[in-house]
Amino acid sequence: MKSGGFLRNLKLWIVIFLIISIILVYKYTMPYYNELQLHQKTKQLYAGIAGDNIDWEIIAQTEAGNTIYIKKFGDGDEITLILAALHGDEQTGFHLVYRLADTLASQPEIIRKPAVIVPVVNPDGLLARSRLNAEGIDVNRNFPTKNWSPVYEQEKYYPGSQSGSALETQVMMLLINKYKPVKIIAVHDDLHMNNFDGPAENLAWKMAETNGYEVTSDVGYPTPGSLGSYAGIEKNIAVITLELPRISPEEAWRDNFQALIDAINF
Numbered sequence: 001m002k003s004g005g006f007l008r009n010l011k012l013w014i015v016i017f018l019i020i021s022i023i024l025v026y027k028y029t030m031p032y033y034n035e036l037q038l039h040q041k042t043k044q045l046y047a048g049i050a051g052d053n054i055d056w057e058i059i060a061q062t063e064a065g066n067t068i069y070i071k072k073f074g075d076g077d078e079i080t081l082i083l084a085a086l087h088g089d090e091q092t093g094f095h096l097v098y099r100l101a102d103t104l105a106s107q108p109e110i111i112r113k114p115a116v117i118v119p120v121v122n123p124d125g126l127l128a129r130s131r132l133n134a135e136g137i138d139v140n141r142n143f144p145t146k147n148w149s150p151v152y153e154q155e156k157y158y159p160g161s162q163s164g165s166a167l168e169t170q171v172m173m174l175l176i177n178k179y180k181p182v183k184i185i186a187v188h189d190d191l192h193m194n195n196f197d198g199p200a201e202n203l204a205w206k207m208a209e210t211n212g213y214e215v216t217s218d219v220g221y222p223t224p225g226s227l228g229s230y231a232g233i234e235k236n237i238a239v240i241t242l243e244l245p246r247i248s249p250e251e252a253w254r255d256n257f258q259a260l261i262d263a264i265n266f
């Protein structure tokens with residue numbers, strides 16, 4: 001009688017244990033699984049660029065033999081340069097900015113000012129699901145700024161042994177030099193903010209009107225050798241680091257399509 005009760009209790013506990021285990025495994029593996037699924041879509045989208053209907057210009061071939069594509073939309077002065085996936089593991093920005101280019105290709109009349117669009121600055125990192133380029137450099141810490149330093153705290157911020165040495169950083173410098181943009185928007189995730197450097201506070205507030213993200217000049221940690229330091233602080237170009245929250249490409253589009261159009265027309 002007593003041992004029968006114990007066994008029944010034991011079975012109950014085993015069932016509870018199994019249910020909790022399944023919930024925990026689901027909770028902790030789903031984000032990983034979703035990320036893998038997103039990466040499949042990312043690889044497909046990237047592979048499709050070569051055959052899509054947008055007349056891309058090839059600006060460079062990377063260390064790993066991938067292509068960096070750019071496209072200019074519209075004519076005139078006051079160019080906005082829009083960059084995504086400087087960090088290859090931040091895939092959502094690539095989907096967002098590619099979709100922007102796709103939309104502008106079919107509806108060029110929605111912008112009144114020109115834009116140069118680069119959906120993936122770091123395709124080697126994007127395809128490898130790595131923040132860094134193929135040489136292990138954080139291309140957003142490699143700009144030749146006054147605050148650049150070869151000293152780094154963590155591998156993921158490796159600034160290179162020389163400033164301006166990464167091909168991807170050189171491409172961004174070349175685009176800034178060639179197009180002389182008055183505004184630059186670089187899309188990252190997942191800090192959930194319209195971060196601004198240089199004369200970009202009003203632009204950040206304009207974008208916040210529709211995306212609702214916090215406006216701030218501080219990401220919360222130092223970023224020597226970053227695009228914000230190079231173009232925003234040292235060249236006095238309005239730079240927005242658009243930090244998406246952790247959302248899907250669909251949600252990123254819903255939040256930011258109008259904000260990006262408004263930023264180009266600002």
Ligand SMILES: [Zn+2]
Binds near residue numbers: 086087090188189
């Ligand atoms: Zn980033």
